[in-house]
Amino acid sequence: MEDLEGKRILIVDDNNTNLIILKSQLEQWKLLTVVASSANQALDILKSDGSFDLIITDMEMPDMDGVGLATEVQTSANPLSVIMLSSIGDETKKKYPGLFSSILTKPVKKRLLCKSIQQALRDEPEKQGIQKHQNVLDEQFAVEYPLRILVAEDNPINQRLILQILKKLGYTAVMAGNGYEVLDGLKKADYDLILMDIQMPEMDGLEATRRIRQQGIPQPYIIAMTGNAMSEDRNNCLREGMNNYLAKPMKLESIKAMLRNAYLKV
Structure with a gap:
């Protein structure tokens, strides 16, 4: 950890005992810490x-949990890596792929x-460095590739992220x-x-697409968003x-490439 001494870590946990323990451990590694209780x-x-330089957050907190915090951070002007501490680590990894740099199951080793x-x-x-470069390029993207976009997604966190x-x-x-x-x-x-x-409740994306293609309306370009990139699902x-x-978790460059392609086809 010597090459990382002096890095600044924001620790977020509503449990004061957990804050003290984690703060003490990080300071033993000569990392600089600031704590937040929500x-x-x-x-x-x-x-x-x-x-x-980094955020370490608990999952279960009142008002806004670790997933909500990570979503706000990752979609802000200055995104940071977020490590989450969770009692259900494996389940959370599957549900929110790509949102955290790591998810560690408590008690953390x-x-x-x-x-x-x-x-x-x-x-x-x-x-x-990549993010700063992208921010400059992204500001005029919709001007170059104007599109009227409808997003079909039932998960509130994914809705906000997209x-x-x-x-x-x-x-x-x-x-x-x-x-x-x-x-x-x-x-x-x-x-x-x-x-x-x-995968959506009541009517999924495949059935919705079937019905759209059967209608005599101006036909939109439809991009599937799927957590399974197997060839059978793509087919x-x-x-x-x-x-x-688009395979989830969706990367910014992949989204931009799809939007460019859609613009050229509509």
Whole structure:
């Protein structure tokens, strides 16, 4: 850890005992720490001080949990790596892939914590450099590739994440929570592009796409959003009339490439 001495870590936990223990451990490794007892307090700290290198947060907190905090951080102007401490680590990894640099199951072993911090901090300079470059490029993206976009996604966290990404690219998208809402939205307005989650309640993305392709309306370009990148799933999407697919977790560059391609096709 010698090469990482002096790095600034924001620790977020509503349990004061946990804060004290984690703060003490990090300071033994000569890391500089600031503590917050809630996600909202952490966000206030980040607004006034942009010099942190890493966030370590608990999962279960009142008002806003670790997932909500990480989503706010990752979609902010200055995203940071976030390590989450959870009593249900494996389940959380599957549900929110790509949101955290690491998810550690409590009680956390010192060796795993050390390894996760080292990995996150050594990746951060490259990540920040890429992000600054992207921010410059992204501001005019929607001007170059204007699209009317409908997003079909039922998970509130994913909804917020996708809308924030599109907003950074200059788009104002409309949200639908299931296939029925997609069909209803198409009655009210024409869309160039639909980002369609496959697994939604009431009516899934495949059935919604089938119905859209059967209608005599201006046909939108449809991109599937799926957590399963197996070739069989991709083929199912294309067979039902979707034009392309994005595997979750979705990377910014992949989204931009898809939007460019959609613009050229509509």
